[in-house]
Amino acid sequence: MTDDNQRRAWMDGHLEWAAHEFGVERIGQPLHTGRLHSVGCRVTDAGRDAWLRVVYADPEWGDGNYLEKNLAANAIHGVPKPTVKRWREWEDSGRRMRGELSTFVADAALSTGMTLTREVALPEQWLSDLNRALHGLAEHPAPPTGVDADYVNDGIRAFFGIDLDIASVPWTTAHCDLHWGNLTGPTLTILDWETWGRAPAGYDAATLVCTSLDRPDLARRVSAALSEFLDTHSGHVATLAAATRLLRFADGGEQTELARPVRQHATEILERL
Missing domain, CATH: 3.90.1200.10 (Aminoglycoside phosphotransferase (APH), C-terminal lobe)
Structure with a gap:
């Protein structure tokens, strides 16, 4: 899948399907990562804000267990981070897909990339x-x-x-x-x-x-x-x-x-x- 618009639409479809499977209501616009590797949006889960994310495994990302890492990070304590509440996996045309419902983080990331694109106040x-x-x-x-x-x-x-x-x-x-x-x-x-x-x-x-x-x-x-x-x-x-x-x-x-x-x-x- 090489066309970005096609990939974006494909990911949006999986996000919509995952929202139905998790029983949550989407209240935010989809947010795609730069390489269209994952997509997420704000949702409500039993009346509480949460974050729904869909990611997929693809040969271009190499081997490894990165799909499991967010869930595995639940074991880390003393660090401010989201917690994965529920998850499930499925396949689409041989691609391994993963949906995760995590606690919602109200504050936005300081940048959309690795470096800062604007001035930020860091107390x-x-x-x-x-x-x-x-x-x-x-x-x-x-x-x-x-x-x-x-x-x-x-x-x-x-x-x-x-x-x-x-x-x-x-x-x-x-x-x-x-x-x-x-x-x-x-x-x-x-x-x-x-x-x-x-x-x-x-x-x-x-x-x-x-x-x-x-x-x-x-x-x-x-x-x-x-x-x-x-x-x-x-x-x-x-x-x-x-x-x-x-x-x-x-x-x-x-x-x-x-x-x-x-x-x-x-x-x-x-x-x-």
Whole structure:
């Protein structure tokens, strides 16, 4: 399915079907992700606001258990995040579909993409809440899957010309995709838990800093607020891992505005290593 309009209509149809199956009433317009990988909308469930989402597995997204990750994240405590209330799966033409009904988050995401597209007011309390959330997440037992160490090592070698085994530093549980499109404000909630897993300690903080580098003042504030995750050997290695991911995106034509500042930031980290 290559036509975007066709895919959007197909997803909208599944969202409507899922609303009927879950017994909820749609009260919001469908919201599609940028790559039309999932669609969701606000609904009422027994008189309470909730969020209905439909996502599908497709070979273009690679292998993995990302369809189960949002539900599995219910086991994580001490982190502001949605909770999956009910779910079910079905198939359409060989594609595995999944519907999830989750608690509703009233505050909107701070961006529609990885980087900020507008000025946002981030009070110190929001940054403190994020610091606390990352501590809570790191205390959760690390699952067996997450960031691919070999893939990152290859990327660090390709982009920076050094051999560095990121498996040699401590690893903790991480969101693994902590950017501005997955954070809400003015009250902090961390969204989209499809890829959470184990990662080098400090990886989430490093990812958020790297996706802030097109706004230097913001990057400095985030770095200062999360310095205990970043100003360590593990944090430096995690920063190179996060930088490698974004540079791969840039090579593929995405997040190109971050390529230069991310490379410069990584070069400064390499000097500390």
